[in-house]
Amino acid sequence: MLRIKGSALEKIITQAERDYPYETCGLLLGKIDGDVRTVFGAFETPNVNPDRKNDRYEIAPEDYLKAEEKARQFGLEIVGVYHSHPDHPDRPSKFDEERAFEGFSYIILSVSKGKVVSYKSWELFEEKFRQEDIYVFG
Incomplete structure (x- = not known):
């Protein structure tokens, strides 16, 4: 389960809409308690993918270290990753699944014509993504 502070979610949505038609990305800062990840902040990172920013994201190692x-x-600690899917559904791609780590939450936002239309959170379990519940607080 993912719990996320409303202000962090709003920041992520604003960033996804601003960066459209490219994928936006960043890291989720929070705490882990059992199987619940609680997000208190979103750390924006540039998408450094050199060739396919419209359908791939990449976070530079130095930006990951800055977020840590x-x-x-x-x-706090890094508890997950977020990124957008411009003009595509909010479900993980094969590429997303291949690069994911167990123990993290992955928020994916579907952005259509510059507006976030939906978002879901996913977690990797036994090398496959499964959707997790999102609870917005504060």
Whole structure:
């Protein structure tokens, strides 16, 4: 299950709409308690994919390290990743699944004509994605 602070979700939605028609991306900062990941903040990262920003995202290692440092400053950790799918559904692609890690939440936002129309969260379990419940708080 993913719990996410409303302000963090709004930041992610704004970023996805701003970056359309390209995939946007970033990291989810929060805490893990058992099988519940609670997100308190979203750390925006540039999409550094050199060739296919419209249908692939890539987070640079140095941006990941910056997010880890920011999380540590607040007593948090990286608990997941978010990215958008411009003009495609909010479900993971094969590419997404191949690059995912167990223990993280993956929010995918479907953006149509510059507006987020839906979003879902996914977790990798036994090398396959399964949808997880999202609870927005605060």
